[in-house]
Amino acid sequence: MTTQQTTPTSLPVRSLEPTGAEVPSTVPTHWYNLAADLPEPVPPHLHPGTREPLTPDDLAPLFPLSLVQQEVTTERYVEIPQTVREIYALWRPSPLVRARRLERALGTPARVYYKYEGVSPVGSHKPNTAVAQAYYNALEGTTKLTTETGAGQWGASLSFAGALLGLEVEVWQVRASYDAKPYRRAQMEVYGGVCHPSPSDLTEAGRAMLAADPDTTGSLGMAISEAVETAAKDPAAHYALGSVLNHVMLHQSVIGQEALVQLDEAGEGAPDVVFGCAGGGSNLAGLTFPFLGRNLREGTTTRLVACEPAACPSLTQGEYRYDFGDVAGLTPLLKMHTLGKDFVPPAIHAGGLRYHGMSPMVSHAVNLGLMEATAVEQDDAFAAGTLFARAEGIIPAPESTHAVAAAIAHARAATEPEVIVLGLSGNGVLDLPAYAAYV
Amino acid sequence: MTTQQTTPTSLPVRSLEPTGAEVPSTVPTHWYNLAADLPEPVPPHLHPGTREPLTPDDLAPLFPLSLVQQEVTTERYVEIPQTVREIYALWRPSPLVRARRLERALGTPARVYYKYEGVSPVGSHKPNTAVAQAYYNALEGTTKLTTETGAGQWGASLSFAGALLGLEVEVWQVRASYDAKPYRRAQMEVYGGVCHPSPSDLTEAGRAMLAADPDTTGSLGMAISEAVETAAKDPAAHYALGSVLNHVMLHQSVIGQEALVQLDEAGEGAPDVVFGCAGGGSNLAGLTFPFLGRNLREGTTTRLVACEPAACPSLTQGEYRYDFGDVAGLTPLLKMHTLGKDFVPPAIHAGGLRYHGMSPMVSHAVNLGLMEATAVEQDDAFAAGTLFARAEGIIPAPESTHAVAAAIAHARAATEPEVIVLGLSGNGVLDLPAYAAYV
Numbered sequence: 001m002t003t004q005q006t007t008p009t010s011l012p013v014r015s016l017e018p019t020g021a022e023v024p025s026t027v028p029t030h031w032y033n034l035a036a037d038l039p040e041p042v043p044p045h046l047h048p049g050t051r052e053p054l055t056p057d058d059l060a061p062l063f064p065l066s067l068v069q070q071e072v073t074t075e076r077y078v079e080i081p082q083t084v085r086e087i088y089a090l091w092r093p094s095p096l097v098r099a100r101r102l103e104r105a106l107g108t109p110a111r112v113y114y115k116y117e118g119v120s121p122v123g124s125h126k127p128n129t130a131v132a133q134a135y136y137n138a139l140e141g142t143t144k145l146t147t148e149t150g151a152g153q154w155g156a157s158l159s160f161a162g163a164l165l166g167l168e169v170e171v172w173q174v175r176a177s178y179d180a181k182p183y184r185r186a187q188m189e190v191y192g193g194v195c196h197p198s199p200s201d202l203t204e205a206g207r208a209m210l211a212a213d214p215d216t217t218g219s220l221g222m223a224i225s226e227a228v229e230t231a232a233k234d235p236a237a238h239y240a241l242g243s244v245l246n247h248v249m250l251h252q253s254v255i256g257q258e259a260l261v262q263l264d265e266a267g268e269g270a271p272d273v274v275f276g277c278a279g280g281g282s283n284l285a286g287l288t289f290p291f292l293g294r295n296l297r298e299g300t301t302t303r304l305v306a307c308e309p310a311a312c313p314s315l316t317q318g319e320y321r322y323d324f325g326d327v328a329g330l331t332p333l334l335k336m337h338t339l340g341k342d343f344v345p346p347a348i349h350a351g352g353l354r355y356h357g358m359s360p361m362v363s364h365a366v367n368l369g370l371m372e373a374t375a376v377e378q379d380d381a382f383a384a385g386t387l388f389a390r391a392e393g394i395i396p397a398p399e400s401t402h403a404v405a406a407a408i409a410h411a412r413a414a415t416e417p418e419v420i421v422l423g424l425s426g427n428g429v430l431d432l433p434a435y436a437a438y439v
Numbered sequence: 440m441t442t443q444q445t446t447p448t449s450l451p452v453r454s455l456e457p458t459g460a461e462v463p464s465t466v467p468t469h470w471y472n473l474a475a476d477l478p479e480p481v482p483p484h485l486h487p488g489t490r491e492p493l494t495p496d497d498l499a500p501l502f503p504l505s506l507v508q509q510e511v512t513t514e515r516y517v518e519i520p521q522t523v524r525e526i527y528a529l530w531r532p533s534p535l536v537r538a539r540r541l542e543r544a545l546g547t548p549a550r551v552y553y554k555y556e557g558v559s560p561v562g563s564h565k566p567n568t569a570v571a572q573a574y575y576n577a578l579e580g581t582t583k584l585t586t587e588t589g590a591g592q593w594g595a596s597l598s599f600a601g602a603l604l605g606l607e608v609e610v611w612q613v614r615a616s617y618d619a620k621p622y623r624r625a626q627m628e629v630y631g632g633v634c635h636p637s638p639s640d641l642t643e644a645g646r647a648m649l650a651a652d653p654d655t656t657g658s659l660g661m662a663i664s665e666a667v668e669t670a671a672k673d674p675a676a677h678y679a680l681g682s683v684l685n686h687v688m689l690h691q692s693v694i695g696q697e698a699l700v701q702l703d704e705a706g707e708g709a710p711d712v713v714f715g716c717a718g719g720g721s722n723l724a725g726l727t728f729p730f731l732g733r734n735l736r737e738g739t740t741t742r743l744v745a746c747e748p749a750a751c752p753s754l755t756q757g758e759y760r761y762d763f764g765d766v767a768g769l770t771p772l773l774k775m776h777t778l779g780k781d782f783v784p785p786a787i788h789a790g791g792l793r794y795h796g797m798s799p800m801v802s803h804a805v806n807l808g809l810m811e812a813t814a815v816e817q818d819d820a821f822a823a824g825t826l827f828a829r830a831e832g833i834i835p836a837p838e839s840t841h842a843v844a845a846a847i848a849h850a851r852a853a854t855e856p857e858v859i860v861l862g863l864s865g866n867g868v869l870d871l872p873a874y875a876a877y878v
Contacts, residue, residue: 019539100458186875436625
């Protein structure tokens, strides 16, 4: 038998119709929108020039109409397109697992559950929104998406979604990560994505930044400026953001909605406390908002705790005010907890948590006292991640270890059989050198 | 809130009792043993000195009694201990997915299914036997396991199993991979494993090899010699092999047993053809032996195809004869397809397929005409892997791409709606530089 040549097509043909695959009923049919249940509305995004609330027209150069509508809707549920559900079904529902070996190692009376997003093809929760964003863009005729990425999870996720839904993807990756993490860049390229280091000489914003500091290692805020500028200049291109915005929080709600059902199936009532790691806020919101909505609608009292790195503490140390999402000031003004758009975080390993701001919805919930926040030192985070790996077998993403550390500390202090849920936003397979430096 | 210090214990306390977790009924309760259904018995392993069939006493210095018994049993089913099933349930049953997007991209009338082992915590099928071997060793009092590893999947899998079941793990990794693949070494270390480059100066075999060729980049056969020597000299240590031996094929049978049930649930009868990649043979055997057993018992006619690299073609180019499993000649003599124990494969990327020999059970099945074999060129393999990634979203392990290439070629040529199953033995996340070199 001779194997025929199997030259890959550059990208599969765009195909937005469902394939007809059977999707399990346990994959959510709708996204949940916390805005429907909040006691006060989320402050609107403002136009950077006029400081007036944004109109849909303001966002049209960057986003398709469906996503603009999702950014401002107060409907409680938004239907998930069947094509998106089919792709979700490749890894959803993600597992909710009781960490019995970890409980045994800690000697805790608490029951500890982890919700694990690392089973997705790129190893994190990011594809939950990447697939949705790519779908609506493709449906409305976009042929190219631009975006930024830090450690690379988001750029890889959008490249994955672009491959399956027939979109070109162009990514600006923070220079420090571009140089240090070649695996993530290769991941984008296997999916057909194109990745540039940021700042680059491909954009006005990038050239200005390089002129000001030729040796800069970049930041997410800089990379956002380059991706936004490129999309705004190309009528066939749109921009995609992997966190922070309201529609991203909406898409990630599949995490917490599944967890509610899975806890019910495990015979647990409302958990006592849920820990999620927080960078831009999307994993945290995805996991906790469905629990928060139930608290608000039904009077349950589940505590919700945002776990952020002590080195980039927007919720615990930042101001709650309007600020730009990027360095160049090209984005709308967002009401959020911020360390200031020019904040350059120290080179901590948890790349995905290195952002100066925080999701306006998460910021609003914390400001209203509906959620708590805690800062975790990096050494504690890696120690917790290593303990978790040796007990449960999964090496958590560095981002996720912040939630693991807070949950372990809580479980160690527990004297009652309370129920703890922690969000494992991804696996740490492509962050092993960071662990090696710790171990 | 202040996070408490969470210093990891060096290893969790050994705990072989089940935790009481509910294990889905879809996780197999027994391993399937092809030896019960073969028309002729598998040729016995021979003592390297006497050339007589091995006795259990001969293997006692290296393996626990349970595994020695499993090596020679002809019982059709062996019960899986509940503690092993609980750990399996972290990722089992692994998904069987119909590759509808790939079918659409190929325009094939065939229905293509992939059985995906990359959802395990280390990303491949190897933990299926690592957990079983660690369990029986721990049960019989072993405190340390030694092994060899090539690309590192097996070393990481055994380290993972050792962490969960309370065993020290010491790994000799082929020097070329030790230097080129620091991520895998870090993975072993996060799980508490210790990893040496091979040849090392820690063993007589290693010192002799270094004396003969100080610049050698090593081979699996060399690394086996070092691990075997170390285990044989330490009464508390045993040796573990990740492929080749009969008990490894037994443990991997969970793959194919699940696939049989999953195909039934999908409404398919016996598939027309199953493609599995073949290095030492364990993934291939795990996937195909349950289908082969059904062919032999029930007269189904599923074709079973071993897909090996053209650069290391033991089945298609090797001799079928008794040979050693290692370079130094410390192992028993195994009747197998072999390129000769001193064969040093070219530095192809698919590290897990770089072995001079082949599982005696697989070799026997091929020799009896019950299975076929084909050799795949590396460029075809990576092209197929890239196409698969862009259509289905999963980046296959380089080893798996050999099966993907053969399956794609078959699907392209299909004129009838036949049913194709391919084994995706792992994901390629830690092999992305190899893809980058191709892309």
